[in-house]
Amino acid sequence: MSNDYYLNNPLIHQQRRLAGHSSEWVQSFSCTHMKPLIICRGPIRKEAMDVFEEMGIEHYGILLSEKDSIVYQNALAPELRQLTDPDRVHRVPDYTGVDKEERDVRIRQIIKIAKDNGYNAIFTGYGFMAEDENMVSAMEQAGLNFIGPCSRTVHDAGLKDEAKRTALKVGVSVTPGIDNATAITLLKKHSDEQALLALAEEQQLPLKRDAFDAAETLADKADIVLAASYDKGVDLYSIDELAATIAEQVVVMGRDYPQNRIRLKCIGGGGGKGQRILPNPSSFDGDLDKQLAQVAELAPSLVLEILNEVKATGQGDNKNVLIELNIETTRHQEIQVIGNGDWTLAMGGRDCSLQMHEQKLLEVSVTAEDLEAALTEAVKAGRDNEAQILKQDIETLLEMERQSEVFGQAVGLDSVSTFECIVDRDKHFFMEMNTRIQVEHRVTELCYALKFINPNNHSEFFVVNSLVEAMVLLAAHGSRLPKPERLLRHNASVEARLNATNHALAPHAGGVIEHWSDAREGEIRDDQGISMHNPDTDVFMKYHLAGAYDSNIALLLTVGNERRDSYERLAEILRTTELRGKDLATNLEFHYGLVNWFLGNNINARPTTRFIVPYLTAVGLLKQQANDFDLKHAYQQVCAKALTGLRSNDEKAAMQQVLARKELLLTRPIERLFADPHILAGWLSINQDNFRFDAAAKSPQITWLANPVRVLKETYHFLNMDFNPHSPAATMIWDHDDEVLTQAIAFYDELERRLDCSDFTELNALLAAKTAPQGIDAEQWLAIQSAHIGYQAGCDILSLLPYIAMVTDFYALNVADDLSINIPERLTDEALQNKMAKVLVPPPVAKSDEILAPTGGMFYACEAPGLPPFVEVGSHFEAGQPLYIIEVMKMFNKVNAPFAGTIEKVLVKDDGTIISKGQPLFKITPDEIVIEETAEERQARVEKQTSAYLAAI
The missing domain is CATH 3.40.50.20 (Rossmann fold)
Structure with missing residues (x-):
């Protein structure tokens, strides 16, 4: 599809x-x-x-x-x-x-x-x-x-401060925080009712006097004066005054919640824009008061960043910024809700926790039907902790759905909107209502349809599957539409956002898509028509990812009877999708690895919004280790080890011939996995039950529990390298290698049948016996043993893959019995995270006296128009200090110095200049000269790594 x-x-x-x-x-x-x-x-x-x-x-x-x-x-x-x-x-x-x-x-x-x-x-x-x-x-x-x-709905629900106040009035649980920073700022200057009225008269504001008089609190009255100022387009406070108030309130909130970080969020933001998170007070030295003071010092610059990002710095703009408790273990869930102004209906949930920098990546349906099925399976299997979590999730979902309908009624919802929540185990908090259809709306509509029935004649009805269609119906006939029934279509669905990002998930603009394979059966692809062929020639038409807007290329969706079905189908789509082009970077491989991580661990895992960066760090560690291996050298050492113990020259010659013939059969898929650590992470995840680590040995040992020959066959399939006479040789197993592998699989199929043994450990033990089993003569048994030795020859090189997982402790990132994810503390270390991001995407090679652009985009030397630049000629900067801002696909990224130094020359003249990846931006003098590793030092390190690996096999 x-x-x-x-x-x-x-x-x-x-x-x-x-x-x-x-x-x-x-x-x-x-x-x-x-x-x-x-x-x-x-x-x-x-x-x-x-x-x-x-x-x-x-x-x-x-x-x-x-x-x-x-x-x-x-x-x-x-x-x-x-x-x-x-x-x-x-x-x-x-x-x-x-x-x-x-x-x-x-x-x-x-x-x-x-x-x-x-x-x-x-x-x-x-x-x-x-x-x-x-x-x-x-x-x-x-x-x-x-x-x-x-x-009316957009105002009451769309403005985050108004929405929180409405939610509190109707009993909807909200995130603790302060929603009236602008009112507090105004009251610092005009501290009573008379002063507010005098201000309104002085500015000739269109004040709604009845509402002002009826307001219960002074802060509410200030809000009504502010609303009038926005209508007229005048400012009653400056950004600096607002920022000072927010810094003060950060200290107030910090005293109440000293263990939590604080989130600043513009009322008009959304889609990840217009919000920043302040550091945890504990990351600073001193007592709590000193820690909070240092946190508060950072608030004003972040407020300016936020307002710039959402373009709310103009005269008369509502600049209110919410100050909210950041729930550290949060899962981001949302409820699709629809209404016509008289009735509202919740349509199930979506889990959007898999995100980075507030940008969603993978979105999963949350339906009562799927949760009930998962609960039944967990109870049947005796997984009590998992069952308890699933039961709580059902209760949470039902309560979020109920509250979404109550809130929708309160704001007069007359179309489609999204009720967004954060979930912390058995608690949930309302964040905001997005008064628009969401990018991920199809995740919901693939699970539920709407059945509209004539209330006077139940035999008359029609069914709507599309939320866009429902929006049109509501706009055209809203007041006449009866409240629909919710019809189940599929228990589960999942959506991957295919974005123009590099391996570290940073936006990558400018690439050209030159080929994109057609959508396969079971795939729902929303790509705005990019993959449509020329109607006359049936040729794919190139498409330039210009980067003027966001980084999204397409939305890839699948459905299933349960969550595992939908994930397996998505994995198959990602496995077979071919996307190629010039300077093209996408997160296709990231999604393939991530989906297989969940398939290999627990598909019902409950990741939080903190998961992706540690996961990327773990993937970066895999890549760092892979970079330290010379695969050809390692295979030579494996071959040398295989020859030890062979007595005759004829045996050695025969073994050398077998090993030489099998070299590329065995190393090509490893080379491919080494080249893409995201795919390696997926492979390690789904294969973790195929081997065992023996940490008690003198040096850690790797033992295969599955037949490496079968694993090799499955690896070629996993990499979409199955033999196909019509495919380019570079993208598939070669015909003579496929012949060897096919013969090997046929041999083990027949052997397992004759010995009635499919367990590889037991099979190995049987094959080590000198005496032939019953029904096989001695000569035939000797031939079987020789064939087994030949087919297994060289397969030790495959142990390189689990060895890398072992030395990086990849499997320490796993799913607990209660479905939470164990994140090793080292993966949360910011320095390691930054280092691994550079391993995943090495920065452009620079001279020692230059700083280069890490990506293409739009260059800004300062935080906002009229402010001084971050650095100028003669400025000394420290490592981690902001140097400039680069806007890539709607996101404003502050770029920090990778090391300390002094600016000798600024090479970009004007703000708003388009720059390209690798372009020199500053001439500098570094404080320290970095000494690069020599070729000899690298070779010695590679040989040391190889020796350690050989000891493990």
């Missing part, structure tokens, strides 16, 4: 042909009168186009940003391969604008485009415009039907 999955689903066809339905009631919900303008981009735009066409909506159009279509060669929005009518494509400089003024201009421009071209509705998808209250309100006032939550 690909994007056509929804188009080929008979239930959808049944619902979407409403106009031809025999029931007048069903026909009345036709949406063919809707004429939407799509003002978002990426996979959701392509999905909306497909859904609209299936619904019979023929008149729709799209915005096309110049960044999407003009700046880069081959970056033309791939959706244009489907929408070829130029009159329905409307060009704008950007989708949202860089600041409030430009956003207002864009809103007016969108309204004009809609009016001039006959559109009567607006669809914003999951872009930030979808949660812009001013934009939604402007569309409503212009008479356009907004396909999404109304402006």
Whole structure:
């Protein structure tokens, strides 16, 4: 299945042909009168186009940003391969604008485009415009039907401070914190009701006096004055004053929760933007007061970063920043909720804990049906701790669903939104409601459909599988739609976000996709049309990942009867996906390794949001060890060891011939695994039961519990290197090697049948016997033993793989009986994490007097316009000190100095300059000269490693 999955689903066809339905009631919900303008981009735009066409909506159009279509060669929005009518494509400089003024201009421009071209509705998808209250309100006032939550819901739920206050009023559990830093700041300057009223009069604010008088607290009154100032577009406080308040409140919260870090979060952020986490007080010296003072000192600069990132530094912008307790062991879960203003319905959950830098990577469905099945299996297997956790998860899910419906009612939800929570074992806290459809919405809609039944005639109904379709229905017929029933489609689903990132998961812009294999059976691929072939030539069309927007390339989804099914199907999709191009870096291999890590450990594991960075560190340690091996040298040593003990020259000559023939058969897959540590991590995870470490021996020993020949066969399959006469030789097992391996597998199949023994340890013991077993004569037995020796010859080289896991203690990162993940303390060490990130992605080779750009992007010398640069000519900098900011795919990354030194020359003249990976940015004089390892020293180190490995086998 690909994007056509929804188009080929008979239930959808049944619902979407409403106009031809025999029931007048069903026909009345036709949406063919809707004429939407799509003002978002990426996979959701392509999905909306497909859904609209299936619904019979023929008149729709799209915005096309110049960044999407003009700046880069081959970056033309791939959706244009489907929408070829130029009159329905409307060009704008950007989708949202860089600041409030430009956003207002864009809103007016969108309204004009809609009016001039006959559109009567607006669809914003999951872009930030979808949660812009001013934009939604402007569309409503212009008479356009907004396909999404109304402006009242966006205001009450979308602004994080308002949402928390509403949640508290209706009994929804919230994260401890302070949500009114702006009100506190204002009251420091105007400390009573009379002073606030005088300020409103002085600034001629459009104050809602009735609401002001009715407000119960002085802080609430301050909030009403602030709301009036935002309406007028004036500032009543400066960013510096706000930052000072936040620094003070950080100290207040720190005294209440000294063991926790504190999160700063802009009320208008989302998608990982607009939030930062302050260090733990314990990371500083001194008593608690001194520690908190040092934490608070960092807050003002982070506040500025946050406001810059969400573009909320303009005159009259609401700059409120929430100060929240950071729940350290948090799992990020969310509930999909839908409503029409009168009723609300929860549609199950999603676990989005597998994320990095607040960016989600792998999203998994959480359904009561799947949890119940997992609970039954755990109880049956006697896994009591696991069963207890699963039982608690069911209770938590049901309570989160209930609270999502209560909160949805409170904010008048009249479309699709997401109720986001953090879960800490048996507790959960509401974070925010995203008043838009989410990137991962299909994880939910693949599990549940919606059945709308005529309340006056239960034989009349229609079924909706698509949440985009549900949004259109709600926009067109919301008040008439009865509360639907939730229909189970699949117990489980999972989504991997395929991003343009390197092996350390840092954004990597600029690559060109030159080949992408077609979606396979069972794959749902949302890629905005990138993998569509030329309709005339059926040739894949190159696509430039320009980096003007986010790093997402595609969403890859699968379903299953249980979570393991969905993961196994996703692993198979990732195994067979071929994605190649120029300067192309994606997280495809990361996902393949990660999915297999869970398959090899426990598919029901409960990772927290802290898991990915330690996991990457463990993967980096694997790569560091792999880099220290000379595979050819190691195989030579294995061969030398295999020849010891052979007496005759004929035996040695025969063995040498066998070992020489098998060298590439055995080393090619190892070489491939060494080259990609993410895939190596996946291989080690699913193969951990195939060998044993004997730590009690004089030197640690590795013993194979599975036949290495069978493991080798499975490894070729794992690497998608199965023999295929139509594939390039470089990507598969060679024909003569495949012949040897096939003969070996056939030999062991027959031997195990005749000896009635499939256990490799027992089989080895039987084959060591001098006397032939019953039914096999002595001569034949000798031939069998010789064949076994020949097929096993050289297989000791495969022990290199578990050896690397053993010396890096890879398996210490594992799943406990209670489904939590044991993270070794060393993997949380920030210095080691940074070091391993550089092992995974070595920085560009630089001269000793240069600092180079680690990636392409947009260069900024200072934290915000008007502020001094981080460094300038003559500045001395310390290791870890910020040098500059680079914006890559919407994310602002502060780059710190890798070592100490002095700036001699700044090589980038202007802020906003596009830089490329490896480009020199500064000429410097380092404090210390780094002495590089010589070739002789490296060779000695490699030989030492090889000797240690040989001792282990």
